[in-house]
Amino acid sequence: MxxxxxxxxxxxxxxxxxxxxxxxxxxxxxxxxxxxxxxxxxxxxxxxxxxxxxxxxxxxxxxxxxxxxxxxxxxxxxxxxxxxxxxxxxxxxxxxxPAAPKVETAVESKPAAAAAPRPAAVCQGPMVAREADERPLASPAVRKHALDLGIQLRLVRGSGPAGRVLHEDLEAYLAQGQSNASAPAAAAYTQRHDEEQIQVIGMRRKIAQRMQDATQRAAHFSYVEEIDVTAIEELRAHLNEKHGASRGKLTLLPFLVRALVVALRDFPQMNARYDDEAQVITRLGAVHVGVATQSDVGLMVPVVRHAEARSLWDSAAEISRLANAARNGKASRDELSGSTITLTSLGALGGIVSTPVLNLPEVAIVGVNKIVERPMVVKGQVVIRKMMNLSSSFDHRVIDGMDAALFIQAIRGLLEQPATLFVE
CATH class of the missing domain: 2.40.50.100 (RNA polymerase II/Efflux pump adaptor protein, barrel-sandwich hybrid domain)
Structure with a gap:
């Protein structure tokens, strides 16, 4: 040997x-x-x-x-x-x-917290005999999937190499079991005294370090603006109806990317990186938009490179490709670095207001909140409009408050009058 x-x-x-x-x-x-x-x-x-x-x-x-x-x-x-x-x-x-996104969403993504926990599954078929403290072989994604399904991983028979538990094994386990809905109601009132200690390592530690570093080094301030997105949502629906089958469906994201690109022409100081050690601000002509995305292993920020040279559908396809790569663990290092400004959102869970943390060394991050229908006064009449807030943060060492407000208001004007997105 x-x-x-x-x-x-x-x-x-x-x-x-x-x-x-x-x-x-x-x-x-x-x-x-x-x-x-x-x-x-x-x-x-x-x-x-x-x-x-x-x-x-x-x-x-x-x-x-x-x-x-x-x-x-x-x-x-x-x-x-x-x-x-x-x-x-x-x-x-x-x-x-690599991260995610989903700062939160992430855009285009549904945060893991959004899924309601499923009741623990009870398998009626043969189970694997493992000790209570034995850790079965499984990838982080499989462990997360099992947690979401309420399955004790040690009870699942693995079909992979050396007994590794795969996603298919979780589905097979569920197929031969049933939920514990029939458990005695009294169990809900049983006292619990268990504790769990979770070591902060890997992706979670990297995220914690980056967030702590960003909040300690940058002078954050946030600005919130309300936007009427009725018109752009109507345009999006029209384009999807006319071209969705041949070019793919559009979400709101590529419109937001386009609005960033156009607004940055008048506010180049937002598309910049700040080296606070060298005391140098680098403004970039290229717009590389980071799209914060949530994955099973944490927040990642894949980068849509040269957004200034992309059409709506090109941006939409690239956002979708990068988000899928990040969530499936296939995004490369190059695809996760080099952003000049970041978009972040919690999607449908976006709430009313958020205070996103800067993605250093960038100096601006634009946060998207959820779209809601509300009665609004338009030309003296009360009408129902689709409204959305942008909750954005800036580095006050580099960006003045007035410039930040004007920048977000410029984005507001572009989205409320969507034809201006395409006027050169």
């Missing part, structure tokens, strides 16, 4: 160290080639580390939450054959997921 040592691979982009987010194996486990061993976290992405060999795990190189240098020992696996110690980097890591 020999030992195969896998070192922390070079993720690229000049990254010297990464955070070990989660182990999918433990000492003593048998693993197969291409089985995911661990998740590691870079500044932007969650990355799967697969095994290049078959064998038995004999040592783990770190604990979840530990920051490890590229090239350090990640895991040691006992393999068949004569073996002097064989050191190798893991095979090409697979980007699993």
């Amino acid at each position: 020999g030992t195969h040592v896998i070192k922390m691979p070079d993720i690229g982009e000049g990254i010297a160290e990464v955070e070990l987010s989660q182990w999918h194996v433990k000492v003593g486990d048998l693993v197969v080639e291409d089985q995911v061993l661990a998740d590691v976290m870079t500044d932007k992405a969650m990355v799967d580390i697969p095994s290049p060999v078959h064998g038995k795990v004999i040592a783990l190189g770190g604990q979840p939450g530990e920051v490890m240098a590229v090239g350090s020992v990640l895991i040691s696996i006992e393999v068949e054959g004569a073996g002097n110690l064989k050191e190798s980097a893991a095979p090409a890591p697979v980007t699993q997921a």
Whole structure:
């Protein structure tokens, strides 16, 4: 028997160290080639580390939450054959997921909190015998799915490599079980004394660090403006009816992106990055719009590059592509960096007012609240209009309050008179 040592691979982009987010194996486990061993976290992405060999795990190189240098020992696996110690980097890591969005939505996304928790499922078929503290193999997305479904993952039989639980296994578990709706009503009044401690690591720690850093460094101020979106919603419905089948359906997002592009022509100071160490503001001609998106692993901000050169449908297609990539864990590092201004929304849960946190080093973020129908006075008459608030934040070190108000009012004028979005 020999030992195969896998070192922390070079993720690229000049990254010297990464955070070990989660182990999918433990000492003593048998693993197969291409089985995911661990998740590691870079500044932007969650990355799967697969095994290049078959064998038995004999040592783990770190604990979840530990920051490890590229090239350090990640895991040691006992393999068949004569073996002097064989050191190798893991095979090409697979980007699993970077953030999200959904600051919140995210735009185009439904926050995980929006889904009402389902009752715990009770399986009537054969269950897996695992100890109460045994952690079954499963990806973060599968664990999140199980939590949403109310399933105890340790009870689910895994059909993946080395017993890894897959999404299909959750569905199979539900198919052979039923909800606990028939449980005695008295159970609802049973005292509970359990506690759960959740280590803040991986994507959640990165989000926490970025939010804390942004609020400590930037002088945030927010500005809220009410917008009548009746006309642009009518235009959107008309365009979808006429061209939706051939060009794809339009949401409000590509119109908002277009409004940003047009408004920024008169307010270039909003499309900027501020290096507060060098005390330099860089204004950019290119408009790279970050679209805050919620994923199973947290908030991500995929970037619609060169929005100034895109049509409505081009923007819509790119937003949809990036949002799907982020939610499915397929977004690349390049797709998650380089934004110059950010759009954020909670979609239908957008509330009345929000106070979004800047996506440093940007100096402006435009927050979208939900659309509601309200009676409004128009030309002396009370009529029903579709109204929406923009709750936006700015870095007061760079942006004056009057400029911020004028910028948002310019966006308001463009959206309330949608023909002006396309007048050059």
